[in-house]
Amino acid sequence: MNIDFSKEELEFQQQVRQWFTDNLPADLKEKNRVGLSLSKEEIVGWQKKLNEKGWLAITWPEEYGGPGWTPTQRYIFDMERARAGAPVGISMGIVMLGPVLQAFGTQEQKDRYLPRILSCEDWWCQGYSEPGAGSDLASLKTEMVADGDEYVINGAKIWTTYAHYANWCFCLVRTNKEVKKQAGISFVLIPMDAPGITVRPIVSIDGEHHLNEVFFDDVRVPKENLVGQEGQGWTVAKYLLTHERTTIAGVADSKVTLQGIKEMAAKTIANDRPLSQHESLELKIAETEIDLLALEYTNFRTLAATAAGKGPGAESSILKINGTEIQQALSELMVDLAAYQAAPFNTESAMGPPEFKQSLARYNFLRASTIYGGSHEIQKNVITKMILGLS
Ligand SMILES: Cc1cc2nc3c(=O)[nH]c(=O)nc-3n(C[C@H](O)[C@H](O)[C@H](O)COP(=O)(O)OP(=O)(O)OC[C@H]3O[C@@H](n4cnc5c(N)ncnc54)[C@H](O)[C@@H]3O)c2cc1C
Structure with a gap:
């Protein structure tokens, strides 16, 4: 290589x-x-x-x-x-929906939606997860029934990132209950201002509002909003999930964060010496740096395979696991550096560096990084099956 x-x-x-x-x-x-x-x-x-x-x-x-x-x-x-x-x-329009429309959309859908994603006129959210369907997504229950030239949608989605900003939602819905559960799913585009939609905020552990519940009560959309065929939603969803993502590991941002942590450690004094000279912290930083270097090389290998026309498949699960674990380790290091200044209720923190003030919120939020986009356990199931050939 x-x-x-x-x-x-x-x-x-x-x-x-x-x-x-x-x-x-x-x-x-x-x-x-x-x-x-x-x-x-x-x-x-x-x-x-x-x-x-x-x-x-x-x-x-x-x-x-x-x-x-x-x-x-x-x-x-x-x-x-x-x-x-x-x-x-923001990935929903550019990274997720765009490639789906390019592969499965009609010419009218491509002409209508792709330019508006680029111009940022539309903000898309992803309506996949439901209260009873996260890892087991195929169990989703939100129902879509045909009625003349329209579909009528009823159900609820959860953890919908930025639904309160979005004017459109791409959604997985059930159109057939009589067939194998994957075969009864369809992929549909729903305007967020349609009558019958309610968005309710979920404030996450970092104290911020990124997430929402979305309820659909007799929401009507024209049949032309279906992407692909009825019952093809699972294929569309899988395409979206495995779509090539060379940045999934987050190596670039983690490298910058690590560099910042090393600089902060060198100039933060505790017990008359910089924190970078405290052995326990030094060791933790070194371990994280080694893991990050290993991840970077795994990412290079994936990149080389992609450049040779072999798109990353199940390997992206390895990148996701290691990349998010490193992000979590880095956020923990920042809290270690900030010590008591990380406490958001500590007024003294207003005098410390601003990154210390945010460190606990970031640490807390990043606990979710090993859940969203498919949890660690699910990624490990993929590796077991697709890479190790075990079942
Ligand atoms: C910050 C954040 C943003 C999100 N944004 C969106 C969004 O915009 N749109 C959207 O649709 N969804 C979104 N999600 C939802 C996310 O995709 C789900 O949380 C995730 O798929 C896990 O589903 P669940 O929460 O229902 O947990 P569950 O599926 O109930 O899992 C609970 C636990 O059981 C484990 N588990 C489940 N099944 C298995 C198995 N077969 N083998 C081993 N272990 C298993 C899981 O790993 C997990 O630890 C978001 C989630 C978070 C946290």
Whole structure:
């Protein structure tokens, strides 16, 4: 495996680096650095700027408005994004729905929705999980029944990230109860302002409102909102879940976070010496750095396979497990550094560095990283079956 970039790739790297230097607003960079949530307006404003450059939907082919980059270019872009301190984009429209419509949508659906994802006119949320259907998603019960030219939807979704920002939801619904449960699922697009939709907030352990419950009571959508065929929803959902994601491991952001932690440890004094010289912390930082290096090389191998036309399959489960465990370890290190200043009720923390103030909220929220996008246990089941060949 050759991990050196070519001359052209190095030039590309310089071009990307310069663009971020010239275009990333300082306040956005600072909020992202210390772990403060961005407002909807800030996220949309930044994404619009990327879109003007043609760099918003980096995995999309040129025919749909993407840059048509190679996997290596995407990797370089993500490294430079993290290095510059720019936020990761909101994935639901760009990473999830876009590729689904490109593969399964009608021409009308592509023409209508793809440009609006790029221009950020539409904010999509993902309506998959239900109170009784998370890991066992195929058990979902939200029902969709045909009525003339329309469908009528009844049921409830949960953990719907940013449903309160979204004006559209892509949803998995049950259209047939008589067949094998996977075969009775369909994929449908629902406008969030349709009569009969109620969004109820869930405040998570970091004290923020990212998540929601969404209720559908006799919600009507035209039949043209179905993506693929009735009963094809499971195939569509699987395509979406295994869709190529070279950034799933979060290596770029973890490298930047680790560097920040090392710098903080070197300048934070406890018992007359920098924390970086306290053996227990030194060891913890070194262990996390080794794990991160190993993950980076696993990511390189996946990248090389993708560049050779063999898209990542079950390997993405390894990246997800290790990547999220490292994110959790880094958030724990930041709390270790902050010590009592991490306590949000401690007024003295107002005098400490801003990243200390956010550290406990971030630590708490990242406990969910080994649950969302498929829990650790489910990823391990995938590895057991698909990589180890056990059943
Ligand atoms: C922050 C956050 C954001 C989210 N955003 C969205 C979103 O935008 N849209 C959306 O649709 N969903 C979203 N989710 C939901 C997420 O996909 C589910 O939480 C996840 O799939 C787990 O499902 P569950 O919560 O129902 O847990 P359960 O499936 O009930 O699992 C409970 C526990 O049992 C374990 N378990 C379950 N089945 C097995 C098995 N077969 N073998 C071994 N262990 C098993 C699980 O690993 C877990 O530890 C989000 C979740 C979180 C936490």
